[in-house]
Amino acid sequence: MDGDMTGRLGYLGLLIAVLGAWVIVEYRGRLGAAIRAGMAWALIFVAVLAGYGLWSDIRGELMPQQAVMQSGQIEIPRARDGHFYITLTIDGTPLQFMADTGATSVVLSQADAEKLGIDIDGLAYGGEARTANGIVRTSRVRLSDVTLGPITDNRLDAWVNEGPMDGSLLGMDYLRRYRIEIDGDKMILTR
Template identity: 55%
Template structure:
């Protein structure tokens, strides 16, 4: 043990001795109650540690994620809100999308565009798109690489919206390259 680790262990031991001494003085007439409280807090601590350790297993139920099946198909579970969400890797950066079969193009929100190194201030917003929130202006961009599991596209065209878009949308110009099947509570994409 180096000096710093030894000092930390000593400091922790002093804190534990002080806390233990306080418990002994405070509960000297009620030692049974002190033991019950200590046991309760110990179980709470163990429960938190177990929850943390099991989070990777629980996460699949709480926040479903896409998977690549052995056949090479991409399987996307339906989220609790009824939508399907895919994460594409664009130019090496993971970008979450909501599957929108009513959208014609791949639409990036300004925050996602900035994460990809696209400066929305430098874009010429010459196009328009009709959305559920009205008409928004759009700018066309080209994405060097777009990857979904084993599938890869190069120089793929997309749009960046001028207005606020909380969630980037994955439209039919991208989804059209796949055979889409809705199998119960999941979407299956195959080429």
């Protein structure tokens, strides 16, 4: 245990001791009231933890997602970080991509490639790409049954990046198949 952790544990212990002393003084002779107050605070704490844990599950319902309009256009809302995230279904597996009009190719992170059943250890990383993080090795793969809304493409060439990536990128190799329009906080794709 390092010094920083020891300091944090010491501070936490001191805080618990002060809080415990206050409870003893405040509720002296009223054990039932102390237990009720403790249970109320414990339930509040558990509710906050549950809400935090469920946030990733419910945020998709609270925040707008891409939508297919009656005209066949696909509207993608701008995320809080300023990017547009598009979910494609590839061979029945939904994957989220960041739309990157500055990227030429579709680039899969290793984690997303594994979700698609690609053996990343068996790939031949013979290509190279210049990225913001420097030069990385890549391996070409072919994706089939790529679906966005009502549109399915039978095949799409992509690259698996050997370097670390937070998520996959949807470059112009795919996006150029659509007419792209940015209207305020939404991207509209039309084919």
